[in-house]
Amino acid sequence: MVQFSSQHVDTSFAALSDATRRGVLERLAREDASITELADTFHMTLTGMKKHVSVLEHAGLVVTEKVGRVRTCRLGVDRLEQEAAWIERYRQLWAARFDELDNVVEELKQKETADGRHKR
Amino acid sequence: MAATRDETVAANDTRTDRRSERELVVTRVFDGPARIVFEAWTTPELLMRWWAPKSFGITFLSCDADVRPGGTYKFVFAHPESGQPMAFVGRYIEVEPHARLVWTNEESDDGAVTTVTFEERDGKTHLTLRDLYPSKEALDEALASGSVSAYPEQFDELDALLKTLDQA
Numbered sequence: 001m002v003q004f005s006s007q008h009v010d011t012s013f014a015a016l017s018d019a020t021r022r023g024v025l026e027r028l029a030r031e032d033a034s035i036t037e038l039a040d041t042f043h044m045t046l047t048g049m050k051k052h053v054s055v056l057e058h059a060g061l062v063v064t065e066k067v068g069r070v071r072t073c074r075l076g077v078d079r080l081e082q083e084a085a086w087i088e089r090y091r092q093l094w095a096a097r098f099d100e101l102d103n104v105v106e107e108l109k110q111k112e113t114a115d116g117r118h119k120r
Numbered sequence: 121m122a123a124t125r126d127e128t129v130a131a132n133d134t135r136t137d138r139r140s141e142r143e144l145v146v147t148r149v150f151d152g153p154a155r156i157v158f159e160a161w162t163t164p165e166l167l168m169r170w171w172a173p174k175s176f177g178i179t180f181l182s183c184d185a186d187v188r189p190g191g192t193y194k195f196v197f198a199h200p201e202s203g204q205p206m207a208f209v210g211r212y213i214e215v216e217p218h219a220r221l222v223w224t225n226e227e228s229d230d231g232a233v234t235t236v237t238f239e240e241r242d243g244k245t246h247l248t249l250r251d252l253y254p255s256k257e258a259l260d261e262a263l264a265s266g267s268v269s270a271y272p273e274q275f276d277e278l279d280a281l282l283k284t285l286d287q288a
Contacts, residue, residue: 086263087136087144094146094249095134096173102132104160104169105152112156 015059020044021052025061025075032074035064141256144232146249154218154240157247161221161236162187172197181205188215193223225251230258 015021020042027033027041039049053073056062063076132149139145150157160166164183172178178199185193195208210231214222219238225231232251239246253259 083138083263087138090144090263091134091136091146093173093176094136094148096175097170098132098134098148098150100170100173101157101160102150104166105150105156108156108159108166109152 015055015061018052018055021056024049024052024056024073028062028073028075032072034070034072036070038073138259139250142253142259144251144259148247150245150247151243152245153243154238154245157245158218158221158238162215167195171195185212187212187221189213191215230254230261232259232262 023042024038027038033041035046035049035053038053039046042049053062053064057064057076060076062073064071064073132151135147137145160170162185164185167185168180168183171183172180178197181196181198183195189212191212193210193212197206199206208225208227210224210226212221212223213233214220221236223234225234230253232253235250235252237248253262
């Protein structure tokens with residue numbers, strides 16, 4: 001359903017619409033960080049940062065893991081990108097098949113033309 | 121001949137789209153009438169020449185296809201990285217010459233129903249292939265496992281790609 005796809009897009013866009021959250025992604029692109037470290041970097045309360053991270057996590061842009069009392073954040077593979085990569089694989093298979101099918105079609109066309117000439 | 125080929129490369133783009141939660145759609149234009157393209161989809165000797173592309177490293181071992189409503193098919197492939205041959209089986213549900221083919225994919229309980237339509241315009245065939253899965257979960261699973269592209273071994277490449285996306 002279109003609704004399904006646009007929902008994904010909306011979640012990602014909403015996650016990226018905030019400057020702090022974009023900053024968090026840039027920060028995590030350099031290296032993993034705990035929520036406390038992120039809160040310090042962006043001069044925010046722990047609670048405020050937790051909310052931002054939760055939005056990013058929901059959009060699949062960030063993955064978090066709690067070890068002991070520390071929750072570490074790292075970049076996640078976005079679901080849209082993941083699905084796009086899978087569908088690209090599927091497209092490549094069909095594209096490869098169809099390139100070979102082109103040859104078969106061309107050959108059958110030539111054969112038909114030759115047979116037509118032969119009958120006349 | 122070479123010039124014609126170049127023109128058709130642009131026109132013959134293979135497009136894929138997740139049209140809904142449960143379906144994948146592939147479209148392509150072929151430079152030939154529908155009766156010829158249909159023949160290539162329904163004649164086992166011809167199917168064997170294109171269904172297992174060389175660039176994917178797979179070879180056909182056998183291809184049985186009884187192309188009529190209710191008729192069954194069985195495609196068996198070999199892949200250098202897979203010890204066992206892989207068999208793909210199902211039944212043809214609709215066979216409308218030069219226009220429409222519908223078949224089931226019965227390797228698993230969650231297989232898709234595939235519909236292919238052949239529309240001829242100005243001597244070219246506009247082909248649409250639709251894989252409709254029983255549920256969103258079935259399609260998600262097929263995508264994730266690689267079974268839609270039939271060859272899970274190829275997913276090493278995808279894993280590498282996902283890693284680069286991850287780092288991007």
